[in-house]
Amino acid sequence: MKNFFFGFFIACLALISFQNPAQAVPDLNNGSNIFTANCSACHAGGNNVIMPEKTLKKDALATNQMNSISAITYQVTNGKNAMPAFGGRLSEPDIEDVANFVLSQADKGWD
Numbered sequence: 001m002k003n004f005f006f007g008f009f010i011a012c013l014a015l016i017s018f019q020n021p022a023q024a025v026p027d028l029n030n031g032s033n034i035f036t037a038n039c040s041a042c043h044a045g046g047n048n049v050i051m052p053e054k055t056l057k058k059d060a061l062a063t064n065q066m067n068s069i070s071a072i073t074y075q076v077t078n079g080k081n082a083m084p085a086f087g088g089r090l091s092e093p094d095i096e097d098v099a100n101f102v103l104s105q106a107d108k109g110w111d
Helices: 002-019 028-038 040-046 058-063 069-078 092-108
Strands: none
Touching: 028 040, 028 092, 040 092, 058 092, 069 092
8 A cells, every 4th residue: 555655646746747847947058059150140249230220239139029038039930031040950949048148148238
């Protein structure tokens, strides 16, 4: 009987862990590497060589409603205007890491 309850307890824990997976912790180092390899040609230093008014600076991100992880991941995944879509080239975790990196750099003023 003791083994039954122990097994039942372990099974319940396993089910709970699968139904409520923990949010992945963003990897800012990976985000930096992905940014350097895929984004820096147009967005070095948080700038924008194609559309200079649409930078990755904190105020511009807010003005353009791009100051959230979901907004940035959507744009990186799907592209918009002159920006190509990276959804077919980068994994979802890589795109989320890049979005977190962009917001962290915007908060720091792109040191």
